Amino acid sequence: MKPSLKLALLTSLLAGCAANPQVEKQAALTEAARQAGGGLIKTLGGELKAAMTAGGPATAIGVCKEKAPKIAAEAAQKTGFMIKRVSPKNRNPKGVPDAWESEALASLEQRLAAGEKPETLDMSAVVDTPEGKLFRYAKALPTQAVCLNCHGDPDRLSPEVKARLATEYPNDKAVGYSAGMIRGVLSMKKAM
Numbered sequence: 001m002k003p004s005l006k007l008a009l010l011t012s013l014l015a016g017c018a019a020n021p022q023v024e025k026q027a028a029l030t031e032a033a034r035q036a037g038g039g040l041i042k043t044l045g046g047e048l049k050a051a052m053t054a055g056g057p058a059t060a061i062g063v064c065k066e067k068a069p070k071i072a073a074e075a076a077q078k079t080g081f082m083i084k085r086v087s088p089k090n091r092n093p094k095g096v097p098d099a100w101e102s103e104a105l106a107s108l109e110q111r112l113a114a115g116e117k118p119e120t121l122d123m124s125a126v127v128d129t130p131e132g133k134l135f136r137y138a139k140a141l142p143t144q145a146v147c148l149n150c151h152g153d154p155d156r157l158s159p160e161v162k163a164r165l166a167t168e169y170p171n172d173k174a175v176g177y178s179a180g181m182i183r184g185v186l187s188m189k190k191a192m
């Protein structure tokens with residue numbers, strides 16, 4: 001294809017996008033979700049690190065239990081997104097993925113297997129619901145070395161962590177991960 005033709009095609013494609021308000025809105029919401037999600041993960045990571053240094057992983061379980069939902073709720077209030085963390089191998093009994101989240105996770109897993117970096121893996125969509133159009137966003141939460149203290153091989157968890165998890169999460173499925181795996185997704189949604 002001639003370069004001028006290529007350019008004309010690209011321009012018309014871009015113009016096509018710009019003329020579609022839903023596509024524009026989705027792009028803007030995706031950007032907002034990335035910002036909110038990135039901030040939330042950073043805040044949570046900082047809290048986790050501080051608690052681990054101060055009292056070790058058994059104490060830091062409290063950060064995940066009380067602070068994580070609180071930080072998410074604060075971010076939700078600030079941004080208007082509904083925010084939660086979900087995983088097919090959930091620890092929090094309420095962390096079960098819905099159909100869209102399961103599909104999103106499967107596609108993020110595929111992209112990870114195809115060589116994409118886990119830190120930047122995310123996706124968004126606009127779905128039709130009986131209440132109208134809903135913006136949805138999923139960001140992969142990759143398992144890092146620090147996560148293994150509480151989500152790694154069950155035989156290698158400290159006895160304190162094991163005991164605490166057994167009492168607080170009797171139906172815990174969130175162990176057996178290794179570094180680089182996707183632990184779950186940060187899921188956000190907002191009516192359009």
Ligand code: HEC
Nearest residue numbers: 057060061064065085087090091092095147150174183184
């Ligand atoms: C100190 C122990 C601890 C560490 C370290 C830890 N987690 Fe968790 N994680 C928990 C607990 C406890 C919960 C359940 C929180 C709740 O009750 O909502 C949890 C829940 C989650 C969930 C929500 C889904 C579910 O299973 O209920 C995700 C996702 C998650 N953790 C990812 C991570 C990632 C990624 C890291 C590393 C960056 C990490 N965790 C490090 C203890 C930990």
